[in-house]
Amino acid sequence: MPVDPPRSASGWGRIPRLTFGGDYNPEQWDPQVWKEDVRLMQEAGVNLVTLGVFAWSWIEPEQDRFDFSGMDQVVELLHSGGIRIDLATPSASPPPWFSENFPEALPMDQYGRRLRHGSRQAFCASSGAYRERTAMVVEQLAQRYAHHPAVVMWHVGNEFGGYNIHCYCPSSAAAFRSWLMHRHGSLEDLNQAWGTSFWSQRYSAWSQVYPPGSTPGRVNPAQQLDFYRFSSDAQLECYRAERDLISRYAPQTPVTTNFMAGTFKWVDYFRWAPEVDLVSNDHYLVAADPDNHIGLALSADLSRGLAAGRPWLLMEHSTSAVQWQPRNVAKRPGELLRNSLAHVARGSDGACFFQWRQSDSGVEKWHSAMLPHGGTATRNWREVKQLGAVLNAAAEVAGSTVEREVALLWDYESFWALEMDARPSVDMRYASEVSAWHRALWKQGVTCDIVSANMTAADLSSYRLVLVPSLYLMRQSTADALTAYTQAGGHVVVGPFSGVVDAQDRVLPGSYPGMLRDLLGLRIDEFLPLAENAAVALDDGSVGHFWTERVEARGATVEVTFTNGPAAGGPAVLHHRVGRGLVRYAATRFEAAALDGLLTRALDEAGCAPCVPGAGEGVEAVRRLNGERSWLFVLNHTDRPARIDCHGVDLLSGGEADGSFSLAPGGAAVIREQSAG
Secondary structure (H helix, E strand, O other): OOOOOOOOOOOOOOOOOOEEEEEEOHHHOOOHHHHHHHHHHHHHOOOEEEEOOOOHHHHOOEOOEOOOHHHHHHHHHHHHOOOEEEEEOOOOOOOHHHHHHOHHHOOEOOOOOEOOOOOOOOOOOOOHHHHHHHHHHHHHHHHHHOOOOOEEEEEOOOOOOOOOOOOOOHHHHHHHHHHHHHHHOOHHHHHHHHOOOHHHOOOOOHHHOOOOOOOOOOOOHHHHHHHHHHHHHHHHHHHHHHHHHHHHHOOOOOEEOEEOOOOOOOOOHHHHHHHOOOOEEEOOOOOOOOOHHHHHHHHHHHHHHHOOOOOEEEEEOOOOOOOOOOOOOOOOOOHHHHHHHHHHHOOEEEEEEOOOEOOOOOOOOOOOOOEOOOHHHOHHHHHHHHHHHHHHHOHHHOOOEEOOOEEEEEOHHHHHHHOOOOOOOOOOOHHHHHHHHHHHHHHOOOOEEEEEOOOOHHHHOOOOEEEEOOOOEOOHHHHHHHHHHHHOOOEEEEOOOOOOEOOOOOEOOOOEOOOOHHHHOEEEEEEEEOOOOOEEEEOOOOEEEOEEEEEEEOOOEEEEEEOOOOOOOOEEEEEEEEOOEEEEEEOOEEOHHHHHHHHHHHHHHHOOOOOOOOOOOOEEEEEEEEOOEEEEEEEEOOOOOEEEOOEEEEOOOOOEEEOOEEEOOOOEEEEEEOOOO
């Protein structure tokens, strides 16, 4: 199904665009610091701060004793300084008194152990006590600040499910049973869906059903899959309850929560996206990846897909190093600007950070901030001020959309199902394969939307090419949409081990791949995973890894065959003409060069071209559009000068491009384009 439009017609409302700011945690500092904070925010060009994310013990220091005196002062200081507020509910971090008074609300791990207080998200999302107490503090906030002119957005919780996504306590067990009753209707239907005839697991009473915790052997995968769905939905229920309470008092103010779209797998953001008024996302570079700016692009493209192509907001990223990776590499000079503009290029209408002032204690004291420990005498501070000026100079791009011709399908349930136990190969990892296909597009200068696998043929019709890198679990509606899209003239590329099980992880009858065999024009006799570190050669000189299949063409045309390995002599790549379109299938996971070649052929056949042909390796170019106006974002991620063909004016430097534009190593430009004529 398509992504629904946002819940509220208010959209961005009074939120400034392009937004610039970050999390502000004044409770960590003496009040005399607050005025200095506001002054420096003004100096940097900050126009929005997220206030109160972890402030529960500040505003309710003891149960039922509320004290808003400090927050009142901060709200008025920000308002007088012209800085708008994204007011957060503090539900992500209950205070110690909550855990002491309601120990049954603490989460329980799969081994039946209660986890202790001492970090954030120390709660079970299904706990009645937790939901009752969060409702009380949220209502207090909403009553007090709903109509304050500085509050332009509400921010529910923080990074839902990051640490407590799966809870196995009695409250979760009861909620899981209720969720299953609603989903399946009857115990008989549950037994059928879960295939409980296997291993004598048939249930005769609902009381026998538990979350799939620690057992002597591997648990039922269908049970596990439903528990993952339930866990995402349980967190969503918490968000909805807070959002609806806020909306009683502030019905015209947008409400959101910060996603972690990218390789974070445990929350189904395509179910969440219709529930927020504005999609917002947190992203942090993977320091160990030398091309982590490509992972940034994937996160941004997925955020845009969640927003159904509309502008979204980068709610958090870092000015430099984080503190939670094994080796926290600092950003190089100019990287802060490039990272921020890369998000804006791909649809964000702003760039915000965690956090404003760097903490001097606690777990995140070594996480960089807009105002570092060293204050205004630091490179980070100078680059923060530079970014504020750049976003102000480029503000005219706000509200525009991103030019794209390719869709890449993403499905959280298939992500979960593929990576559970008892699969043919542990090497078949979802995020790594989808990332590899996205990376190949990035290197060829092609921008794609990362969209829900449940889109209809009509939704897909705006794209020239649809990529399906990995979709082990598939619904019939998805197979039907891909078929109709192809018949109408679309181009599709499908990766291996796709379309083989239904929504309950049940293998479809007949030859593999059950839902796709007619569309692909082939039959798969057997899946043939490779041994660890093994590879196979193909007759076009390319190399496959991890996986092969014994394929028989049934209408499809063989393009490439395996020359060795368990599928030697059999098809490795095939294409099938369906109606006015073309679908191609790959029966292995390719090394990077071979994947580039596969997708290059598909892009050429579909008529998809790079945003800026010949931009050069390591130069990122993305175009935003608004009616007849367009802006070309160009980011040079290399240590050498780059030159691109374009016509227009760079909003950042004022330089003009009359056919070409030169970009310094590590440089960035936002070019307001004009026709070459």
